[in-house]
Amino acid sequence: MMGFQIVLLWSDILIWLLVAAGVGLGVLIVRTPPLLSAWRNVGANRVGMASATVLLAFVLIGLLDSLHYRVALEGKPGQKTQYAVEVLSVLDALVTPLRTRNEKTYSEPFATRLYAKETVDVPGQGTVREYPRLKYGGKHLAEREDEVAADAGFTAFRAGVLAFLGWLAVAGIVSGVVGHGEAPGTGWRRIWRGETAFAWDAVLVTLALMLLVAVPLFWLSGQYHVFGTDKVGQDVLYQILKSVRTGLIIGLVTTLVMLPMAVLLGIVAGYYRGWVDDVIQYIYTVLNSIPGVLLIAAAVLMMQVVIDTHPQWFSTAAERADLRLLALCFILGITSWTGLCRLLRGETLKLRELEYIQAAQTFGVSSWRIIIRHILPNLMHIVIIALVMDFSGLVLAEAVLSYVGIGVDPTMTSFGTMINNARMELGREPVVWWSLTAAFAAMFILVLAANLFADAVRDAFDPRAA
C-alpha cells in the first residue's frame, strides 16, 4: 500500500467552495418559487440544456483534476516518509497511461511512427535514416502497422456499442423518472415528443453524442495517441484534459473574486448616492481608464517579480504555478469588476425609487436590511447573467494573455500555453497541425457551450433582451 499526502492547493479550495456555493444556491432556488420559475425556463430551453450537459462534462473533468495529492516515496522503514515533488490529481491517476506514455517527439494522431526521421542502427544494414516506431502508439499491432485503420475502426465500433448501451441505461432511468407512476412507456413518449417541462430530449441527445465520441476516444487512447503528441512527446489529449481545469478556474474564480466588490460597491454607490457615489465612481473610472491588457500586463509583471524574488514561499512547482494562476484571477477580477459595478449602480438607482423600497423606508427598516432584503434579491438576475456571460470571455482571454506572456505559468497546461507552444509549428514543413487544432477545437466547444448557456440564462431572467 503506497502512502500519499493530500495536497490542498489554493485553487482547489476555491473550486470546492464554488461547488459548495453552487449547491447552496441550488437549495435556495428550490425554496424560492420566483427564482425556481426562472430556472425552470432555463431548464425548458433545449439549446440551453444541451450546452449545460456539455458544460457539466467539462466541469466534471475539472473537478477530478482538482483533488491533488503527493505520492509517498519508498524510504527506509523508521525514517520520516518523503513525498514526491510531483503533485498529482485524481484525473492524473485515472489517465495514468496518457500521462506516462511519452514518446520522443512529435507524432501524428493514430501514428505508429515518429514525425521526424532519425538515424537508427538496423542490424545488418548499418545506420539508416528513417521514421522510428513509437514506443507506445500502436505497439500492440507489432508488425501489422498497416492495419491501423481497421484496428482503430473496430475498436471504436466496439466502444461505440458499449457507449450506446450505457446511454440506453441512462435514458431508461430518466424515462422511468419522467413517467413515474404512469403507464410504462409514457416517459419515453413524453420525452420523444418534447412534452416534458425539463428539456430531457435535448439532454439525452447531447449525452448520446458525447458518449459516442468520448467513449471510443478514450478506449482508443489506450493504444494510440489519438490527438498525436507534441514536441516533447507528450500526449495532446492529456494536455487538453489538463487545460480544462485551468480554463474553468480562470472563468469562474475570476468572477467570484470580483463579485463581492462589484456587488457591494455598486449597490452602495447607487443606494447612498452623494459623496459615496462620487468616490466609487472615481475609483472605477480610474481603473477603467487604464486599458485592460496593459493593466493586466503591468500587474502580472510585478507579480512575476514578487514570485521570482521569493522562491522560498513555494515548496513545489505546482504550488507556484497555482499561486500565479490565482494571482492572475485576482488581477483579471480587479480589472473587470467595473462593468458589473456600473450596471448594478444604475439598477440600484432605479430600484431605490421603487415604491416597495419607500414603503420599507416608511417603516424605518434600516438601510442595510433594505439592501439585503429588497435590493440584492432583485439584482440577482443581473449578477447571474454577468457571471455566465463573463465566463466565455475569460476563457478566451486566458489564451490571449498566455500568448502575450502575461498569462498562466508556462509550466501550467492551459489552452493558451498549448497554442503558444504550438504556433511556431505551423511554420514547419511538413506542418504540425494537431496540437493547435485540438486546442482550438476544445476551446471552441467549451466557449460555445458557455455562450449558448449564457443566452439561455439571460433569456430566462431578462426576457427583454432577447
Added chain:
Amino acid sequence: MLAYIVRRLLYALPILLGVNLITFALFFVVNTPDDMARMQLGVKRVTPEAIQKWKAERGYDKPLLLNAEAGGLAVLTETVFFQKSARMFVGDFGRAEDGRDIAREIGNRMGPSLAIALPTFILGLFVTVTFALTLAFFRASAFDFWGVVLCVAMMSISGLFYIIGGQYLISKVWRLVPISGYGGGLEAWRFLILPVLIGVVSGIGSSTRWYRTIFLEEVGKDYVRTARAKGLPETLVFFRHILRNALIPILTGVVVVIPLLFMGSLLTESFFGIPGLGSYTIDAINAQDFAVVRSMVFIGSVLYIVGLILTDISYTLVDPRIRFE
C-alpha cells in the same frame, strides 16, 4: 456646452492623477527598485554594487515620494515619483532599456499602428452595423436565426485562431500576401490587407449581436409604431427613425475606442510583425522593460479619457436633448 466640455476636461485631471498613482504604486511600491534590479540582472550576477549601478543608470536611486535631503522644491522633484511618474504629464517618458527615448519611439510607431487599426475599425463598424441592421430588418425570420447562430459561433472562436488560421491559409497555403512584415509607401497595402481582414472578421460575432440587440430594442418603441402609422415603408422606418435613435447607444461603445486606435493591437501587430505600438508593448512585456510598460499604461489612459470626452461631444451631435440643455 462649452462649459460642459471644459468641466469634463477638468474632471480628467484627477483621473489621470489616479492612474498615475496606481501605476506608481504598482511599479515602485509593490516591488522596490532593488527587486527590479535583481530580476533584471539575473539572480547569479547580483551584487549590491551592481544593483546600485543599475538603479543609478535609470534614476531609480532617489527616494520614492519625498526627498528629505534635498532643499526647497527639490524635496518633491528629486524623487522617483516626480521624475518617473509626474513628468509623464509633460510627455517625458524617459528611456527604454535599450537606451532609446520612449517618447520618440512612440511617435515613430503610431503611424504603422494606425495604418492597421483605423481601416480595421472603419471597415469593421461598417460591416457589423450593416449586418446587424439586416438581421434586425428580417427579425424573427430564418435568416435572422441563422445569422445569430453564426454570430454566436464566431464569437466562440478564439481571436488567436482567426490570426493563425488566416495566416496559414491565405499566406502560407494560397500565398496571396506576405505572411508578415511592413513596408512604407504604396506597397504597404500588401502587408496591411490580411491583418485588417482578420481584425474585421474576428470582431463580427460579438459586435453584430450587440448592435442587433440595440436595433431590436428600438424597433419595439412607440415612435416606431407612429412612423408605421404614417404609412412609411419599412426601409424608411429603419433608416430614418430607428437608425438615428440606435446611434446613441452605439456611439457610447464606439467613440470611446477611437483614440485608443493609436495604441494598435497587441496580437495583430506581433503576429504580423508590424512595427507599431502594440508590438512595442509586447516586446517590452517580454523583455520586462518597466519604463516602456509604464509609459504605455499612461498613454493608454490619456487616450481613453480623450475618448470619453469625444463620446460626450458626439452625444451632443446626435441627441438634441443633450445639445439644447
Added chain:
Amino acid sequence: MMLTVDRLRLGFAAGKRVLAAVDGISFSIAKGETFALLGESGCGKSVTAQGIMRLLPPAGRVLGGSVSMEGQSLLTLPEADMRAWRGGRMAMIFQEPATSLNPVLTVGQQIGEVLERHLGMTGAAATGRMVELLRQVGIADPERRLNEYPFQFSGGMKQRVMIAIALAGEPELLIADEPTTALDVTVQAQILDLLVRLQAERGMAILLITHDLGVVARMAHRIGVMYAGELVEVASREAFFSQPRHPYTQALFKALPDMSRRGQRLTTIPGQVPSLAAMPAGCRFAERCARVMPVCREQSPVWRDEQSHAVRCHWRDAGVDADAAGGGHEITDLSVSAGKEFLRVADLKVHFPIRKGLLQRTVGHVRAVDGLSLAILPGRTLALVGESGCGKTTVGKALLQLIPPTEGSVLLGGQPLVGLRGARLRSARRHMQMIFQDPFASLNPRLRVGEIIAEGMDALAVVGDARSRRETMAALLTQVGLPEEAIDRYPHEFSGGQRQRIAVARALAVQPSLLICDEPTSALDVSVQAQILNLLKKLQSELGVAYLFITHNFAVVEYLAHDIAVMYLGRIVERGRAEEVLRTPKHPYTQALLSAIPLPRLEGATAVIRLSGETPSPANPPSGCHFHPRCPHAMDVCRSRYPEPVDVTATQRVSCHLLP
C-alpha cells in the same frame, strides 16, 4: 357607412396556441361621426384599433372577419397598398405623446414625412402646410416650433403635434387610442375641444378608444361597450346615457364615485375579467353579473336591436331602476366631528437644487413644495388635489420624512418630526403609513405576502411571538378582504386590485393613525377602483384612521373626502370642507379644474371655463400669483404680488386677489 368592421377576430400567438383577444366584433362608423369603443383594460379595444390600421404587434394575428373602408377591404390589401391608406385616408394618435414622437427628429421633419409620403409635398409648400397644421392644432409661433424637437414641448403640446401629424395626410378617419389618458384634466379638456373642432371643420370620422365614461359623454355620437374581446352593447349617446341596458354597462356607471353617492357604498363588480386562455362558452360576463341566469352560462347571448340600441344579453327586464340592485346603504358618517389636530404642517418647503456650469454651482431651485400649511384631524379624510407637477406627491413623502423638507415644520401630536433620526423617527413613523400609486411596484416580487406584511411589524416591533403574528396577519388580510392563505403566496399571483389590498394590509399592520394615500386607485380600472374606495371607507369607519388622499381625480375626492385642499405649483390655493370647495369654489383654478372634468352624463358637456396653457415649471414659477398667466380674471396686482390667504367662511380659505 364609411368604415365597416365585420366579425373581426384578432389574436396573439402564445407558444403554439393563438389566443383570441378580439372575438368577432362588428360595428360601423359614418362620415363625420365619433364612435367610442369603451372598455376596461384588457378588453381588446386597443387591439381592435391596431387591427383596423394593421399595426398589430409581432405576436398579433388576424383570425377572421373583415374591415372595409369606403368599400375597400383593408385586411386583404397587400402591405404596400395598405401603406397608402395608413397615415393617408386613416390616421391614428396614441396614448403616450411622450414616447410616440421620435426624440431625435424635429417636429417639422416628422410632419413633413407625411406630407411627402401622401401628398407628394416638399419644400416651401410643405413648410407652409406644416405651419398651417400647427396653427390649426393650437400651437403658437409655429414657424419657430417646426424646428424644435419633441422634448422641447410639454405633454399637451406633444399630443397636439401628434394630432397635427395625423391630420397632415388629410384623413377621413382618425383613430384616437386613449388620446388624453396621460394628460392633466385641464389639458385633456383642451385636447378634446380641439378634436371636436377639427372634426366639425373637416367632417372626419373618429374612432375613439377610451375607458373614461366622462370622455365618452363629451365626445361620442355612438358608443360600443367592449367586454373580454366582445362588444356587448352599442347605442347612440342619448340612449346610452339615459338607459344603459347591459348589466356590465350599468355596473360601470354605478361603480363611478360621485358627489351624489357620498357616504354610500359604491357598487362593485365582483371577480375579474376571464383570461384569454379560459374564456367561458356562455356569456363572458356571466361570472360577475348580478342578473345571471342559468342560460347565461350555457349559451352566448345574441344581439337584440331596439331603436338604434343594440345589446347582447339574455336578461330582458331593462326597465328596472338600476339602483335597486346595488347596495346603496350609508356606511360612513360624513359628519365626523373635528377633534383635536393630529398632524399639523406649517410652511413646509421642499426645494431641489438645480446645479449648472463649470463648478456645478446651485443656480436655482425646483420649488416642488413652496410654503404649504395644512392640518389633519383624526378620523377624517383630507384630499390634496392638483395636477401633475404641482408637488402633491412630494408633500406626502416629505411628511414621512422620506424626502427631507428644506424648511417648515411637521408636528405629529405636538411633537416635531423634521430632523428626527433613528429610533425616535421610527417610533414617530408608526403613526403614519403610505399607500402608493402603482400596485405592481409597491410590493417586492421576491417576498411572500406574509413577509411583506410582517416587515413593518418587525421594523417597528409591533407583535411578539410567531403565532400571534400569524394570527394578526390573517386578521389583517380578512379585514382587507383577502383569504388567509394569501400569507404564503407571492404578489405576482394577485391582480392589481388585490395587490392594492395587500398594500393596505401592510400599512395597517402597524396600526397607524394616518394613512397617506398617493393616487391609490389611478392605476386601477373603474370597477376595481370602487372596491378599493369602499375598502378605505369601511376601514375608516371601523378603525377611525385619518387619510391624506393625494389625487388628481375630483370624482374620487367628491366621493370620500371631508376636507379638500387644492394645490397649484407647490402651494395650496384653496381649502375647505368638501361641500364648500366642490359646490362654491372660490379660486379661479378650482373653478376651472371642476369645470374641466368631463362628466359621465348627457348634460355633462357643460364646461364653460377653459384654461389656456399648462402648469409652468416649478423651477421657474411665474411672478406674483403663480396662476396669473392662465387665469381668466388676472389683474395687475396678480402679476406683482402673491395673494394672502383669505377666510371666506370659518373653514374655507382661498389665496386670490379677487376676494376681498
